[in-house]
Amino acid sequence: MTHQEKQKAFVAMIKQHERLILKVCALYTNSCRSELSDLYQDAVCAMWESYDSFKGQSKPSTWIYSVTRYTMINASRRRRLETTAMSNIDAESIAAEGSDSDVLDELRQAVAALPSDDRDVFVMWMEGFNPGEIGEALGLSYGTVATRITRIKIKLRRLLKDYKEVVR
Amino acid sequence: MKKKNEIEKLYGRFSKEMDSIPLPSEEELMQLLDRHDAQEVRQVPFVPVIRKRTPWRYAVAAMLAGALFVFGWLLWPQEGSPSPKVAEQAESGERKAESGATQDSVIPATIEEPEIIKPRHLASRKAGSEGRKAESGKREAESEGRTTDGAVRQEIVAPVALPVEQFPALAETEPADTTVAPQPDAADSTGTSPKPEHEIDDYPERPTIKEAEDIIKQENSQRALRKRKLSGKRKSHDKDGKSFIDKQKNEKDGVRVVTPKSTPPPSAPMPHYIPMGNGQSRIVWY
Numbered sequence: 001m002t003h004q005e006k007q008k009a010f011v012a013m014i015k016q017h018e019r020l021i022l023k024v025c026a027l028y029t030n031s032c033r034s035e036l037s038d039l040y041q042d043a044v045c046a047m048w049e050s051y052d053s054f055k056g057q058s059k060p061s062t063w064i065y066s067v068t069r070y071t072m073i074n075a076s077r078r079r080r081l082e083t084t085a086m087s088n089i090d091a092e093s094i095a096a097e098g099s100d101s102d103v104l105d106e107l108r109q110a111v112a113a114l115p116s117d118d119r120d121v122f123v124m125w126m127e128g129f130n131p132g133e134i135g136e137a138l139g140l141s142y143g144t145v146a147t148r149i150t151r152i153k154i155k156l157r158r159l160l161k162d163y164k165e166v167v168r
Numbered sequence: 169m170k171k172k173n174e175i176e177k178l179y180g181r182f183s184k185e186m187d188s189i190p191l192p193s194e195e196e197l198m199q200l201l202d203r204h205d206a207q208e209v210r211q212v213p214f215v216p217v218i219r220k221r222t223p224w225r226y227a228v229a230a231m232l233a234g235a236l237f238v239f240g241w242l243l244w245p246q247e248g249s250p251s252p253k254v255a256e257q258a259e260s261g262e263r264k265a266e267s268g269a270t271q272d273s274v275i276p277a278t279i280e281e282p283e284i285i286k287p288r289h290l291a292s293r294k295a296g297s298e299g300r301k302a303e304s305g306k307r308e309a310e311s312e313g314r315t316t317d318g319a320v321r322q323e324i325v326a327p328v329a330l331p332v333e334q335f336p337a338l339a340e341t342e343p344a345d346t347t348v349a350p351q352p353d354a355a356d357s358t359g360t361s362p363k364p365e366h367e368i369d370d371y372p373e374r375p376t377i378k379e380a381e382d383i384i385k386q387e388n389s390q391r392a393l394r395k396r397k398l399s400g401k402r403k404s405h406d407k408d409g410k411s412f413i414d415k416q417k418n419e420k421d422g423v424r425v426v427t428p429k430s431t432p433p434p435s436a437p438m439p440h441y442i443p444m445g446n447g448q449s450r451i452v453w454y
Contacts, residue, residue: 011197022186036189044197045204107182126179156175 010051014044017064020127024065027111027123028072029079039075046071062137065124110159114152121148122156260302 001009014021018040025039047067054063111119117138124134131145138145192200375383437453444450 007198007201010201011194014197015194018191019183019186022189022191023183026182026186033189037191040191041200044200048201048204107178110178126176153173153175157173160174160178 006051010048013060013064014047017061020061021064021068023127024068024123025072027108027119028069029076039072042075043068043071058136059133061127061129062133065127065129066137069120106160110156113159114155118148118152118155121145122152125149125152 021043022040025036120138121134131142135142135145440452441449442452
């Protein structure tokens with residue numbers, strides 16, 4: 001396989017799961033819409049770097065989710081180290097843009113309140129992965145994933161209720 | 169149809185929100201990947217270059233080697249100064265020559281230095297062992313009555329008495345009393361010689377075996393008494409010397425041993441408090 005062919009195959013795979021990448025980027029980082037495209041590009045570059053290690057043993061979506069997740073964790077860690085001056089600029093730019101929707105804030109608040117393991121399970125489950133695939137990606141058994149999904153639902157319902165009360 | 173719960177509704181809205189965000193097309197993605205590859209290539213040039221050995225390194229190495237050589241040369245014994253062993257041998261040769269015991273045999277005062285030169289620390293160790301050997305040889309020679317250089321020690325001989333006939337002046341004078349005058353305190357009527365000082369016994373006469381046994385018995389009893397007093401134990405024997413243990417054993421066996429009761433205490437009047445009934449008491453002495 002030539003370099004061009006490899007690139008084409010990779011791009012095709014990315015285009016197929018681009019919305020998944022974007023959602024993971026949005027949920028794992030506290031970034032606005034304008035920054036999401038940059039994060040998306042970072043994730044694609046990271047995936048391209050490790051594309052040779054993908055042997056096709058798991059589903060492409062599982063692999064994409066895992067790589068994007070780790071990239072976003074690193075990005076959020078990097079952002080935490082940045083100065084507060086940058087956060088002020090971001091706030092101004094967000095205000096100028098008319099801010100994100102309430103939906104994104106609401107869901108981000110709820111998902112951020114979850115433990116990291118539960119967050120992974122929740123996002124994958126909402127993206128349509130079955131418990132077997134989630135377990136394969138996160139190293140958990142089918143039963144554990146199913147139990148966690150049930151508990152996460154209960155927890156999120158309570159969190160969203162509290163959030164709505166706070167907003168009102 | 170299953171009713172969607174609130175979370176699913178929220179996630180659905182979130183998905184719609186994400187769908188509205190524009191993403192790069194395939195062409196843009198290809199360009200992005202090309203740029204990324206190019207950037208990687210630019211970052212690659214970091215390749216550790218193995219430096220070749222430069223002449224100045226050889227110069228430094230040569231200087232170090234020279235310094236080590238000089239240092240070793242200083243530590244090594246010099247050719248001019250003889251080693252301690254050689255010096256010792258020369259000295260012993262001189263002594264032998266002076267004593268005359270070995271005058272026939274010609275021993276040179278100095279011995280030529282051996283060709284092999286050993287380091288100083290080895291030489292000093294050798295010298296130490298030689299010294300020890302010499303010391304032991306000296307002790308042996310002294311015990312055998314010889315001098316260290318092999319000559320037989322001369323015994324001091326008393327002066328030879330000269331014949332009186334040849335010296336008449338000496339014959340007229342009274343011969344000197346050579347007998348040792350007895351000490352006044354040492355004179356004994358019995359004629360026995362007095363004991364030397366170190367044999368004088370300051371201790372009293374030794375007791376006989378029986379007396380010694382009595383003393384030991386007494387000391388043992390006193391020690392036992394002291395021990396009993398200290399430990400607070402009861403006596404094992406009564407006044408008559410009978411064992412309490414034997415008495416208990418006899419009583420157990422049915423043999424009643426009547427021991428005389430101790431004398432009653434003197435009948436002195438004691439105060440007795442007799443209650444009167446009204447809360448008071450009366451003292452009666454009897």
